[in-house]
Amino acid sequence: MQDRGPELSIVTPLDVPGQAQLDLDRALEAILFIADEPQGVVQLAAAVARPVAEVRAAIARLVADYDGTGTSGEPRTDIAEEEASARGIRRGFELREVGGGWRFYVRAEYDTLVADFVFTQSSSKLSQAALETLAVIAYKQPISRPSIAAIRAVNVDSVVRTLLGRGLITEVDTDAETGAILYGTTDLLLTNIGINSVDELPHISPLLDDGQGGFDLD
Amino acid sequence: MQDRGPELSIVTPLDVPGQAQLDLDRALEAILFIADEPQGVVQLAAAVARPVAEVRAAIARLVADYDGTGTSGEPRTDIAEEEASARGIRRGFELREVGGGWRFYVRAEYDTLVADFVFTQSSSKLSQAALETLAVIAYKQPISRPSIAAIRAVNVDSVVRTLLGRGLITEVDTDAETGAILYGTTDLLLTNIGINSVDELPHISPLLDDGQGGFDLD
């Protein structure tokens, strides 16, 4: 739209002709503000053309800022940093890392208040069988349907279909030997349970690793 | 969940059992944060059960806060107000009054950055999920979001938003009973498909007309 002319002054997306260079923190704030799914740091770094490490640091500042425990804005050398210690405002929103990225959420204390304001879609709850199968897949992924069935000791076909339909699991690979489809969990599942990676799943007894030994661990 | 006992302490939506009373400014911040449409002060006042004048004052504080020219938070008598003059952060977003209500917008300086981000994020083609949802809407219109979700057996919120954003569907009505928004297709869709009216859509099996049945929603 805008005539950017022949100048070569636009070096990064944070340099906008005719105005002061954008602050990294504010730029990320603006992007996250319109994003409607979690944004990974790599994506964000690409959007602002800054190193991932800087983006990570900026996000940490933003999180602290919204939590009222710190302030945000890129560290500056040109002006004295007088108010770095200022007690900030604990905002009605927060930045959370879920499903492999960062996303704005209403802060939990305000959930009840805002609930009336949003159209909350009542998604039907998963059955116990679906939850248990989901747990097996989450911990054992990638896993084939026969392997899930062996652990659950029942036919899991319809449950697997339900989980696929909900987008909570997906086909990730094919077993090289048997050709069976291998399933794994999706980022949507991570988002739905409010964690950022399967590494954040609670630890379950190491005896599951080989199905042997360690009976006393329970 | 919690035993609220016989007390009558819950007077307003800002009183949440088991936590400190919500700050008016933060409560409005949270509501505006998730609201899709501009919110009138009267609506907002009703949501927080506070007088319109107080809500107006709170919004003025919020505007100044995000502009970096003031701070927000209800005036308090219990603690000394030392930092009212603190120079705040000029946020990447701002609160603006449009069409008789208040809504968050990305601050103008970040427009180019955000537009570029949106451009790289979105594709020129609709996803399969979006196309299928669009087809459901085309054949079942007017239809509410929960009804679409029931047919698709997945959460369709973001897909519906995409289709709205693309101008392929629009809000056509409101369900008399539930108040749910009903969606229908636009002329733009008809133009894209190359037909004049939805009546020209090819006939599909009447068996599908109830769109339900046989779905194990689990």
Added chain:
Amino acid sequence: MARSPETVPVPDERAPGETPALDGAAVDGSDEAPGFRVALSNFEGPFDLLLSLIAKHELDITEVSLSAVTDEFISYLRGLDSAEELDRASEFLVVAATLLDLKVAGLLPQGELVDAEDVALLEARDLLFARLLQYRAFKEASRWFAAHLESESLRHPRSVRLEERFRRREPELRWTLSAEDFAALATLALTPRAVPTVGLDHLHAPLVSIREQAAHVVAVLRRGEPVTFRELIAGIGQRGVVVARFLAVLELYRHSAIGFEQLEPLGELTLRWAAESWSDENLESLGADYDE
């Protein structure tokens, strides 16, 4: 290994026999809701606790009267009405099958480790314990999932419609579908999902039909002579068949077609025909619980 529960020193746990009031949740982090409880001569408490004790070898599986557990379970089933409770009940079937496996493995003579078959039997028993533990572990993990799905469903991510000025910056839509394509898509989207069947049968162990096994048991017992379970499974090499036959016996008992007699724990289990009227049609519905 097969310690009697009465003499087991229980280090950090309460004695299994005398603690009817103890809460399963405190021990194994399981149901706070009152689920299926069992009252046996040497154990009384929630079923989950029973499993947990068996899994820890603090209660020998051979000491547990599974027929009593099954009786209690059947009467528990009769009192169920909500879907959630039925879910719970179907869990029991899964675990019960494993328990029966275990019990069969536990009851079969062990003796000295003289041949490969005995070794295999012991290995099978350990594997079964492992399976039980694994089952329980995932069951507990599923509670974590349920809790997190629930709490997260109350959270509100910012997800508002893109501002008009940014929408115009989206790449222009490339539309490639004809009306017919679009109709096909609608048909696809509106068709109730058909069961995608992938031939997986070759990957499963051969299935043993409880119904077939029941037919065999009926045929043997209808001759009128009492038969011991040991005789009934004599010569069967496949563990799956033994288990299925045991399940068939339980099923027939449930239908009052046969009666049990066991004079002492671990003693010979004698079966006799008890049905006054029986037609082979009764077999049709038998074991339907185990079908999937």
